[in-house]
Amino acid sequence: MLDSGENLWLGLSPSPLLWLAITLLAYHIGERIKAWCKDAAWASPVLIAIVIISVLLLVSHTNYKTYFTGAQFIHFLLGPVTVALGVPLAENIGHVRRSLGSMIPALAIGSATSIVSGYFITLACGGSLPIALSMAPKAVTTPIAMALAQEIGGVPALTAVLAILAGILAAVAGEPLLRFLGVKDWRAHGLAAGIAGSGVAAAQVAGRDPLAAAFSALGIGLNGLVTAIAVPIFVALA
Amino acid sequence: MIAGLLVLVLCQLFGECAKSVLGLSIPGPIIGMFLLATILVVRRRSSESAKTPAGVSKVSGALIRCMGLLFVPAGVGILTVLPLLSGQWIATLVGLILSTFLSLVSTGLTMQWINARQPKDMSGG
Numbered sequence: 001m002l003d004s005g006e007n008l009w010l011g012l013s014p015s016p017l018l019w020l021a022i023t024l025l026a027y028h029i030g031e032r033i034k035a036w037c038k039d040a041a042w043a044s045p046v047l048i049a050i051v052i053i054s055v056l057l058l059v060s061h062t063n064y065k066t067y068f069t070g071a072q073f074i075h076f077l078l079g080p081v082t083v084a085l086g087v088p089l090a091e092n093i094g095h096v097r098r099s100l101g102s103m104i105p106a107l108a109i110g111s112a113t114s115i116v117s118g119y120f121i122t123l124a125c126g127g128s129l130p131i132a133l134s135m136a137p138k139a140v141t142t143p144i145a146m147a148l149a150q151e152i153g154g155v156p157a158l159t160a161v162l163a164i165l166a167g168i169l170a171a172v173a174g175e176p177l178l179r180f181l182g183v184k185d186w187r188a189h190g191l192a193a194g195i196a197g198s199g200v201a202a203a204q205v206a207g208r209d210p211l212a213a214a215f216s217a218l219g220i221g222l223n224g225l226v227t228a229i230a231v232p233i234f235v236a237l238a
Numbered sequence: 239m240i241a242g243l244l245v246l247v248l249c250q251l252f253g254e255c256a257k258s259v260l261g262l263s264i265p266g267p268i269i270g271m272f273l274l275a276t277i278l279v280v281r282r283r284s285s286e287s288a289k290t291p292a293g294v295s296k297v298s299g300a301l302i303r304c305m306g307l308l309f310v311p312a313g314v315g316i317l318t319v320l321p322l323l324s325g326q327w328i329a330t331l332v333g334l335i336l337s338t339f340l341s342l343v344s345t346g347l348t349m350q351w352i353n354a355r356q357p358k359d360m361s362g363g
Binding site (some may be wrong): 023024026027044045046048049050053054057058064067068070072074075077078079080081082083084085086087088089091093099100101103105107109110111113114117118121122123125126127128130131132135138139141142143144147148155157158160161162163164166167168169170173174177178181182183184185187188189191192193195196199200202203204206207213216219220221224225228230 | 243246247249250253263264265266268270271272273274275276277278279282287290294295297298299301302303305306307309310311312313314315316317318319321322323326328329330332333334335336337338339340341342343344345346347348349350352353357
């Protein structure tokens, strides 16, 4: 019965276009709210858009699959934008090369901290093993995180959501938190955003400073490589 | 502009092919990102004046500016995992928040601390 109802809805409405439009509108509203809040970091357009759309889907009894038929056109651009991060990376290659000595230890420590603390804190708070396993790879870019979750017995869909929520958190809190601790270096801000919050946090720092954009791109790429190797080893040991 | 988009998509395509041919676990777009950066760096080194081609620079700038939007569809996927999270919200949120903050802080402080010990780095560029 539910099935036929869905088919009717799909048949009657230009549903993909509708959900595409709603996604753009929700993000636009998010950006306006951020502007009203004088660009406060906590007014995240990504989070606002996700909340608006989720409420609309729940209220209209629309399932995620139907929503995605429209939203996939936006989702598809994640590939090209990841490639596009190669541009700030190349334009700041001189800075990157000079910072290798500090970047490699920071990468190793940040990446390991994310995996180990995510897993153990979740378990310590009474979370189930599948949730802890889904948490371990959450800091890396969504496709790597999902593939890793699959491999170690986590839930890929949950890891994707955690990866985005971690990105929102890092985008919202990263800059104030690091400034509070006295970190002024844009290279450190960029790398930390890329490692702890991948794309969503990188999008935030990329708008603040081109050097931060370069280091966040590098953080995403290198953390992806390190985590892809480290997570299966960690899970085997834990 | 079109040529720029073509370059991005070709890099991604190459990344996807390299991934499946070599059996790598790294996603195609990440391979594509390193490929594009390598091409741009080599190109600039071959002739001093060569900058990033205008088309590539324009398209990538436009995409990066609206990058947040692109994560919304996957983020709405939270609806599909709600049943899994029932009764586990506190553990999930505490784990997520603390580990993200710890990772941010450990990365940022390590990098700043080492950079501060190498004063010659600061004058570069």
